[in-house]
Amino acid sequence: MLVIWPIFTSNQFLFTMASMVLLSAIGAASLNLIIRTGHVSLAHAGFMGIGAYGCVLTQMYMGWSFPLALIFGCLLSGLVALAVGPIILRLTGKYFVLITFMLGEIIRMIFIEWKSLTGGSNGLGNFPPIHPIFESSINFYYLALVVSVLCVALCWRILTSELGRAIDSMREAEKVALCSGVPVIKIKILIFVIGCVLVAIQGAFQAHLIKFVDPTSFNDLASLNFVVMNVIGGMFHVAGPLIGTIFISLFPELLRDYVDYQRVIFGVVLIIVMAALPGGIVGTFARLRGKK
Amino acid sequence: MFSTRILRRVLFLFMFTAWSIVRAQTPEELKIGVIAPLSGGGTAWGLALQRGAQLAVDEVMAKGGLKIGNKVYAPKLVVFDSQYTAAGGRVAAERLISVEKVKFIIGPIGSPEVLGALPVTMKSETLMLSNGFAVPILKNPENSPYNFRVLNTSVEFGRVMVKWYRENYPKSKKVAMIGPNDSVGQMVVPQMAEVYKSQGFEVWSELYERGSKEFTPILLRMIAQKVDLFDLAGNAPSEVGLMIRQARQSGYKGHIWQAGGPAVDEAIAIAGKLSEGYMSFNVFDFDNPKAANFVKAYRAKYGSGVINAQTPIWHNATHMLFESMRRSGGTDVKAVRDSLEKLDGFEGGLVGPVSWGGLAEYGVNHQLLHEFLIVEVRDGKIVTRATITPQKR
Amino acid sequence: MFSLAMFGQALVNGVSLSAIYVLIALGFTLLFGIMRVVNFAHGAFAMFGGYALFFAYGQYQLPYAVAIMGSALLVASAGLIFEYLVVRWFYHKMFQSMIGLMGLNMAMVFTGVIVWDAHERSIPAAASEVLFVGDLVIPADRVVVLGVAIVVLFLFWMFISKTKYGLAMRAASQDVEIAGTQGINARRVYQVAFFIAIFMTALAGSLYSQVYALSPFVGERILMVAFVVVILGGMGSIPGAALGGILLGLSESFLSTFFGSAVSTFVTFGAVILLLIVRPWGILGEPE
Numbered sequence: 001m002l003v004i005w006p007i008f009t010s011n012q013f014l015f016t017m018a019s020m021v022l023l024s025a026i027g028a029a030s031l032n033l034i035i036r037t038g039h040v041s042l043a044h045a046g047f048m049g050i051g052a053y054g055c056v057l058t059q060m061y062m063g064w065s066f067p068l069a070l071i072f073g074c075l076l077s078g079l080v081a082l083a084v085g086p087i088i089l090r091l092t093g094k095y096f097v098l099i100t101f102m103l104g105e106i107i108r109m110i111f112i113e114w115k116s117l118t119g120g121s122n123g124l125g126n127f128p129p130i131h132p133i134f135e136s137s138i139n140f141y142y143l144a145l146v147v148s149v150l151c152v153a154l155c156w157r158i159l160t161s162e163l164g165r166a167i168d169s170m171r172e173a174e175k176v177a178l179c180s181g182v183p184v185i186k187i188k189i190l191i192f193v194i195g196c197v198l199v200a201i202q203g204a205f206q207a208h209l210i211k212f213v214d215p216t217s218f219n220d221l222a223s224l225n226f227v228v229m230n231v232i233g234g235m236f237h238v239a240g241p242l243i244g245t246i247f248i249s250l251f252p253e254l255l256r257d258y259v260d261y262q263r264v265i266f267g268v269v270l271i272i273v274m275a276a277l278p279g280g281i282v283g284t285f286a287r288l289r290g291k292k
Numbered sequence: 293m294f295s296t297r298i299l300r301r302v303l304f305l306f307m308f309t310a311w312s313i314v315r316a317q318t319p320e321e322l323k324i325g326v327i328a329p330l331s332g333g334g335t336a337w338g339l340a341l342q343r344g345a346q347l348a349v350d351e352v353m354a355k356g357g358l359k360i361g362n363k364v365y366a367p368k369l370v371v372f373d374s375q376y377t378a379a380g381g382r383v384a385a386e387r388l389i390s391v392e393k394v395k396f397i398i399g400p401i402g403s404p405e406v407l408g409a410l411p412v413t414m415k416s417e418t419l420m421l422s423n424g425f426a427v428p429i430l431k432n433p434e435n436s437p438y439n440f441r442v443l444n445t446s447v448e449f450g451r452v453m454v455k456w457y458r459e460n461y462p463k464s465k466k467v468a469m470i471g472p473n474d475s476v477g478q479m480v481v482p483q484m485a486e487v488y489k490s491q492g493f494e495v496w497s498e499l500y501e502r503g504s505k506e507f508t509p510i511l512l513r514m515i516a517q518k519v520d521l522f523d524l525a526g527n528a529p530s531e532v533g534l535m536i537r538q539a540r541q542s543g544y545k546g547h548i549w550q551a552g553g554p555a556v557d558e559a560i561a562i563a564g565k566l567s568e569g570y571m572s573f574n575v576f577d578f579d580n581p582k583a584a585n586f587v588k589a590y591r592a593k594y595g596s597g598v599i600n601a602q603t604p605i606w607h608n609a610t611h612m613l614f615e616s617m618r619r620s621g622g623t624d625v626k627a628v629r630d631s632l633e634k635l636d637g638f639e640g641g642l643v644g645p646v647s648w649g650g651l652a653e654y655g656v657n658h659q660l661l662h663e664f665l666i667v668e669v670r671d672g673k674i675v676t677r678a679t680i681t682p683q684k685r
Numbered sequence: 686m687f688s689l690a691m692f693g694q695a696l697v698n699g700v701s702l703s704a705i706y707v708l709i710a711l712g713f714t715l716l717f718g719i720m721r722v723v724n725f726a727h728g729a730f731a732m733f734g735g736y737a738l739f740f741a742y743g744q745y746q747l748p749y750a751v752a753i754m755g756s757a758l759l760v761a762s763a764g765l766i767f768e769y770l771v772v773r774w775f776y777h778k779m780f781q782s783m784i785g786l787m788g789l790n791m792a793m794v795f796t797g798v799i800v801w802d803a804h805e806r807s808i809p810a811a812a813s814e815v816l817f818v819g820d821l822v823i824p825a826d827r828v829v830v831l832g833v834a835i836v837v838l839f840l841f842w843m844f845i846s847k848t849k850y851g852l853a854m855r856a857a858s859q860d861v862e863i864a865g866t867q868g869i870n871a872r873r874v875y876q877v878a879f880f881i882a883i884f885m886t887a888l889a890g891s892l893y894s895q896v897y898a899l900s901p902f903v904g905e906r907i908l909m910v911a912f913v914v915v916i917l918g919g920m921g922s923i924p925g926a927a928l929g930g931i932l933l934g935l936s937e938s939f940l941s942t943f944f945g946s947a948v949s950t951f952v953t954f955g956a957v958i959l960l961l962i963v964r965p966w967g968i969l970g971e972p973e
Contacts, residue, residue: 012412013390016383040780087962094723094779095965098916102958106951109501112473113947121475122426123378125407211411212378214404214475224787231784253387263331263795270788274781275774335803500946503906505897508698509941509949516691530805534898541815542694543822562807562898597804 002145006138015137019209021249022141022148023202028229028241029155030198035227035235036159037188038171039089042223043100044199046107049218050077051200052207053111053118056127066130070204077200078193085189104223111215123214130208140209147205151198156238158194167191199226232273234280243281319357319366322623324349324613325388325397325418326369327409329376336529336600337401342371344606345398347589348614358614361621367614370394374405381405385412395419395625398609401602403429403475406439414438419625419632421609425479430654438629440648440658442609443602446480446525446552447653448682449573449664450487453551456666456678457521458491461547464520466494470510470535471526472502480526484551493521502528507535511542521547529555529600533562540566547571554601556667556674561598567669574665575643576604577676586642608640608662615640633657649684687943690820695942696935701827703934704834705893709907710914710926711841712886718921719858719878720776725786726767727911728904729793730883731890733760735899736801738891739808749811753833757888764883765876776875790904797901805900808891830892837885838927844881845923854878858921916957919970928969 006015031044054073058064064072088099111118118124134140158164169177170184178184207213225248233244252262277284326345328338349367357364370392372384381400388394389412397413397420400406406424413420420439422429425446430436457464467488471477477499485495496517498510514522522539524532532555536548540563549571556574559567578587578599586607590599613628615638620627638646643662650659666678709731716724724730737756741747747755771789775782812825845851856864857874865871894903910933918929933953940949966972 011390012416013383013386016386020379020383091961091965094783095961097783098912099958099961102954102961106954106958109950112478115478120478121473122403122479123407123475125428206379210379210382210408212382212404212407214378216377216404217379228784260331260795260799264792264799267788267790267792267795270791271771271785274785274788275771278781336805339803498945501950503909504946505906506702506937508702509695509938510946512691512694512698512942513945530898530900533805533807541822541824543815558805562805564807565813595802597802597806600804 003142006141012137015141016209017249017253019137019141019144020206021245022144023206023209024226024229024249025148025242025245026151026202027199027226028233028245029152030195030202031226032230032235032241033155033158033167033191033198034195035230036164036167036171037191038092038174039096039188039192040227041100041192041195042097042220042227043104043107044195044226045218045220045222046104047077047081047196048199048203048206048222049107049111049213049215050080051203052213052218053124053203054200055204056124056207056213057117060124060127066128066208070201073204074197074200077203078197081193081196082189085192086185089185089188089192101220101223104218104220108215108219111218118215121215123212125212127207127211127213129211134208144205144209147201151201152242155198158191159238163187228270230280232270232280234282234284234286236279237282237286240280240282247281319364322358322365322367323370323392323394324367324610325385325392325394325399326371327374327381327384327388327397327399327405328371329380329401329405330371330373331375334376334402337602338373338376340600340602341399341401341606342369343590343594344603344608345369345610347586347593347603348607348610350589350593351611352614358617360617360623365623369398374400374402374409376402376405378404378408381408382412385409385418389413389416389418395623396613396628397421398606398613400424403479410439417625419613419629421613425476427654430650430656430658435656436654436658438625440632440660441650442612442660443605444575444660444662444664444682446483446487448649448659448661449680450484450525450551452680452682453573453666454484454487454491454493456680457549461520464493464547466496466517466519467521467523468514468517468519469495469497469523469525470507470514471497471499471524472528472531473499474502476528477502477526480552484523484525488523505531505534507531507538508542511535511539511544514539515542515544519546521549524548524550524555525552527553527555529553529558530562533559533567536570537563537566556669557598557601560669560672560674565672568671570669571677572667574601574667574674574676575662576601577665577667577674579674583642604642605662608643609660611640612638612646644681647681647684649682651684691942693819693821695938697821697823698942699935699938701824701831701934702938703931704827704831705889705896706910706914706934707927707930708830708834708837708885708889708892710911710918710930711837711923712882712884712889713911714915714918714921714923714926715878715882715885717915718923719854720875721779722772722775722782723779723786724882725783725908726790726793727886728906728908729790729797730760730764730886730904731893731907732794732797732899732901732904733763734887734890735808735894735903736797737887738895739806739899743806743808753888753891756891757884760887760890761880761884764887765880768876768879772879773875790908794901794904801901803901805898807898808895810895826896830896833888833892837888838923841881841885842923850874850877913953913957916967917960919967922967922969922971925967925969929967 034041051073054076055069058069058072112121134143166182229244229248230241234240328341330338352358357366374380374384395418399422401423403424403426406422406429421442423443469481471481481497488495536559551573554572554574556572559570616628616631620631635646647661648657649661651657661682663681665676667674668677713724713727716722737760741756742752775785810826811829814825816823853869853874857871914929914933917932919925937949940952
C-alpha cells in the first residue's frame with residue numbers, strides 16, 4: 001500500500017511529509033534498539049548530525065559520490081559511538097539520560113564552533129545531490145521508502161533474534177543475565193553502535209531531502225522527539241516507534257493554525273499517556289486485545 | 293399572454309444583470325502565504341511579520357478589498373510556523389504551495405528557514421518577500437528570480453553607520469562586539485568587524501551561547517579591553533536591553549550602540565534609565581505623526597506590549613506586494629514579479645519610498661534599500677540623529 | 686587583565702551568580718530527594734513565579750517584601766493543584782515522571798504564551814542603586830538576591846533538621862514504607878514537600894526574572910542551571926545544592942571573565958560529564 005498511493009496524487013507536500021516520516025522512523029526504530037537495552041539516549045540527534053555533516057562535507061570537499069559519502073558518515077558516527085560507548089554505558093537510568101544529554105550538547109556545540117569546517121550556525125547548503133533522478137519528490141519518496149524499510153527491518157531482525165532475547169534479559173534482570181554468561185556490556189556497546197550508525201543514515205538522507213544542514217536540526221529537542229516517539233508509540237513492541245513517529249510527525253500538521261494551543265495539547269497528551277498508558281499506544285492495544 | 297412573456301424575459305434579464313453586478317463586486321479570496329517563526333527563538337520577529345502583514349490586509353479590506361484590474365479580491369493570510377529551522381521553513385513552504393496553492397509568500401525571516409524554503413519556491417516559481425542575512429539567499433547561480441529581501445542587512449547599513457560614527461566621534465579607536473553564536477551573530481559580527489577595521493578601528497569580539505542572560509563576566513572581560521564603543525550588532529531584542537543594563541551596572545562608561553536590530557523600544561523597556569545615551573539603527577519612528585494610525589490600529593488589535601520595529605517593514609512589504617499586483621493588472625506571478633522589480637519610488641506609507649539595489653553585492657537588484665534612522669535615547673525618548681538612504685550599488 | 690581589581694570584581698559577580706543558582710536548585714533537589722521526581726516542569730513553575738511577581742510588584746505595586754512572599758505563596762498554592770492533577774501519578778517512577786513532567790512543562794509554558802504573549806517584560810528592580818566599594822562595582826539588586834538566598838537556605842535548613850515535619854520528610858525520603866509504619870502520612874508529607882519546593886522555585890523564578898527579564902521561556906535556562914548545580918552538588922542533597930551553586934557561579938564568573946564564554950561552557954560541561962562518569966551521585970550526594 002505504501003508503494004501504490006503516490007500514483008493517485010501529485011501533491012508535493014504529501015511526498016515530502018511522507019519522506020520525512022519514513023526517515024524519522026529510522027531514528028525512532030534505532031533508538032528503540034538502544035532503549036531496549038535499558039538506556040534512554042538523548043544524544044541520538046547528535047549522531048544523526050554526525051552522519052549528515054560527514055556525508056555532506058565529503059561530498060562537498062572531497063568530491064565523493066553519495067554512496068561513499070554515506071558510508072563515511074555512518075562510519076564516523078559508529079566510531080564516535082564506539083569511543084564513548086564503553087564509558088557512558090556503564091551508567092544507568094537517569095545518569096545515562098543526563099550524560100547523553102551533555103554529549104548531545106557537546107556535539108552540537110562542536111558543529112557551531114567549528115565554523116571553518118561546518119559553516120557554523122549558518123549551516124551548509126549547495127552540496128551535490130544524491131543523483132539528479134532523486135530531485136523529484138516522488139522519486140525521493142521511493143528512495144526513502146526503500147532505505148527506511150531496510151533499516152527498520154534490520155532493527156526488527158535484531159530484536160526477534162537470539163540477540164534480541166539477550167537484550168530483553170539484560171534489561172529485565174541484569175545480574176541474572178550476567179551470571180548466565182551474557183556479555184552484557186559488550187552487547188550494550190554493540191547495540192549502541194548499531195543504533196548510532198542507523199540514525200546517521202537518516203541524517204545523510206534527510207540532509208539531501210531538505211538540501212540544507214545546520215546545527216539546530218540536531219539539538220536536544222530533536223533527540224527528545226525520538227524519545228517521545230518511542231514512549232508514546234510503545235517501547236517494548238516492534239511497531240511502537242513506528243506508530244509514535246507517525247503521531248509525532250503528523251500531529252503538528254493537524255493543528256497548524258494554532259501553534260500555541262497545539263503545544264499545550266501536546267503537553268497534556270504526554271502527561272495522560274505517561275500517567276495512564278505506560279505501554280504507549282501499541283502497548284495499550286496489546287493489553288486490550290489480551291484482555292478480550 | 294404576449295405581455296407576460298415579455299415580462300418574464302425582462303425579469304430574467306434584470307435578475308441576470310443584477311446577479312452579474314453583485315458577483316463582480318463580491319471579492320474573490322486571494323490566499324497569501326506567511327511563513328514566520330512563531331515558536332522558539334525568533335518568535336518576537338515572527339509575530340512582527342504576522343501582525344504587520346495582517347494590519348496591511350486589514351487596511352486594504354477596510355477600503356473594500358484589493359482592486360486589481362476590474363476584479364476585487366479579499367486577501368487572506370495563511371500563516372504557518374517555521375519554528376526558525378530549515379526543515380520547518382521547507383515543510384511550511386511545501387504545504388503552502390502544494391496544499392493551499394498559494395503563489396505569493398511573505399517571510400520567512402531567519403537564514404536557515406529561508407534557505408530551507410528556497411529550493412521549493414524557486415522550483416514552483418512562487419514569489420517570496422523575505423529576510424535572512426545569509427549572502428547566498430540573494431547571491432546564487434540562479435540569480436534569485438523570485439525572492440526579494442525586504443529588510444536592510446548590515447551590508448547595506450553597516451558601512452554608512454560606522455562612517456557616521458567616525459565623523460561624529462573621531463576620538464574613538466577601539467570597538468567591542470558581543471554577539472550570540474547563532475546564525476545571525478556568526479554572520480553579522482565578522483561582517484561588521486571587517487567594516488570597522490576598514491574604517492581604522494581596532495576590534496575585539498566575543499560570541500556567547502544563545503539562551504544565557506548573564507553577561508557580567510563577559511562584560512567585565514570587555515571592560516578590561518578599554519574600548520570606546522560597544523556594538524550590540526547581531527543581538528536579539530531580548531538580549532539588547534539586558535546587555536545595556538548589565539554593562540552600565542558593571543561600570544562601563546563608553547558608547548553603546550547597535551548597528552543592527554533594531555531593538556530600541558525593548559532596550560528602553562528593559563534597561564530603563566540606564567539606556568540613556570544608547571544609540572541604534574532604527575527603521576521606524578513610532579512618534580512620527582504618519583505612524584499614528586498604524587500604532588492605533590496595532591494597539592486596538594494586539595494590546596499594549598512593545599511593538600517590534602520589524603512590524604512596519606512587513607506591513608510595507610505586504611503593501612508593496614499588493615501594489616505590484618495592481619500595476620501588473622492580475623495575479624500572474626511573473627507579471628507581478630516584473631512589476632515588483634519596477635516599483636522604485638512607491639510609498640507604502642511608513643518607511644519611505646521603495647528603492648531596489650544590491651546588483652554589485654548580489655548580482656541582482658532584489659535588495660530593498662529603505663530609508664533608515666540613527667537614533668539616540670534621551671530622557672527615555674527616542675530622538676532621531678540622522679536619516680539615511682542607502683546608496684544603490 | 687589579571688589584576689587584583691578584575692579578580693575582585695569576578696569574585697563579586699561570581700558570588701551574586703551563586704546566590705541565584707543556589708535558589709534555583711533548592712526546589713529542584715528537594716523534589717528529587719523526597720519523591721524521587723526529576724521535575725522537568727521546574728522552569729515553568731519558576732516562570733509562573735516571575736509573572737506573579739510582575740503583577741504583584743510591577744502592576745499592583747505592593748510593597749516588595751509582601752509581593753515577593755505573596756507571589757511565591759500564590760504559585761505554591763496553585764502548584765498543589767498541579768500536584769493533585771498531574772505530579773502525584775509519577776512519584777517513584779523515574780522514567781514516566783521525566784516525560785510526563787516534560788509534557789506538563791510544555792503545557793504550562795505555552796499556556797503562558799497564550800495568556801501573556803511571548804514578548805519580554807521587565808520587572809522594576811527592588812533596588813536600582815549601584816554600590817561602589819573601592820574598585821568594585823556591586824549592583825544593589827544582586828545584594829538583595831544574595832540576602833534572600835541566605836535567609837531561605839537558613840530557614841529551610843532549620844525546617845528540615847529541627848522541626849517534626851522536616852524529620853518526617855527526611856524519613857519518608859529514606860524509606861517511605863517504614864516511615865508509614867511509624868505513623869507518618871506519606872501523602873501529607875509529599876504535599877508539604879511539594880508546596881515548599883514550589884515555593885522556593887517560584888521565589889527563585891521571580892528573583893531571576895527581576896534581575897534579568899521575564900518571558901514565558903525564562904524557565905529553559907533555569908532548568909538547565911538546576912540540573913547542572915544538582916548534578917555537581919548531589920541530587921537530593923540540600924548542602925549539595927548550595928555547594929553546586931557556589932561552584933557553578935564562581936567558575937562561570939572566573940572562566941568567562943578571564944578565558945571567554947566558550948571555555949567556560951566547555952569546562953562546565955566537561956566537569957559535569959567527568960562527575961557523571963566517576964561519581965554520578967554528585968559531590969555530596971549518596972549512591973542509590
